[in-house]
Amino acid sequence: MAEIHRLFRAGFTEGPGLVNGVKDGDTSHAEVVAGQLEILSIASYAHHEGEETTIVPVVETTLTEDEVERSAKHGRKATPKGQIWNQLGAILAAQPDVGDEWLHKDMPSAARPIWRAVGKRRYKAHREALAGR
Numbered sequence: 001m002a003e004i005h006r007l008f009r010a011g012f013t014e015g016p017g018l019v020n021g022v023k024d025g026d027t028s029h030a031e032v033v034a035g036q037l038e039i040l041s042i043a044s045y046a047h048h049e050g051e052e053t054t055i056v057p058v059v060e061t062t063l064t065e066d067e068v069e070r071s072a073k074h075g076r077k078a079t080p081k082g083q084i085w086n087q088l089g090a091i092l093a094a095q096p097d098v099g100d101e102w103l104h105k106d107m108p109s110a111a112r113p114i115w116r117a118v119g120k121r122r123y124k125a126h127r128e129a130l131a132g133r
Contacts, residue, residue: 004047011040088115089123 018033063071079087092099103112 001051008040008044008047011036012044015040085115085119085122086126088119089126093123 015037018036022030022033076084092102095102103115107115
C-alpha cells in the first residue's frame with residue numbers, strides 16, 4: 001500500500017508542473033497531460049474506494065480519540081493557506097446529508113456560525129469559479 005501512495009503523491013505533485021508546461025494552443029500535449037492526470041485520478045479513486053471498504057471501518061474502531069485528533073490536526077496543517085473553507089466545504093458537500101450531521105458532530109459549536117457567515121459563502125464562490133461562472 002505504501003508504494004501505491006508514493007505513486008499518487010509523486011503523480012499529483014508533478015501535475016501542476018505538467019499542466020503549466022503545456023504551451024498555449026498545444027492541444028496534443030494537453031491531451032497527453034490530461035490523459036496522465038485522468039489515469040492517476042481513476043487509479044486513486046479505485047484504490048481509496050477499496051480502502052474505505054476494507055481499512056477505514058477497522059481504523060475507526062481501533063484508533064483512540066487522541067489518535068483521531070492527531071490525524072485531523074495533520075490534515076488541517078496540510079491544507080494550503082487560504083484553502084481551509086474550500087476544503088471544509090468539499091468535506092461537507094461529499095457527505096450524504098451535505099454535512100449537517102458532520103457539522104454538529106465534529107465542528108466546535110463556536111465555529112459553526114463562522115462557517116455559515118463566511119465559509120459557506122466562500123466555498124460557494126469557489127465552486128462557481130470552478131464551473132466558470
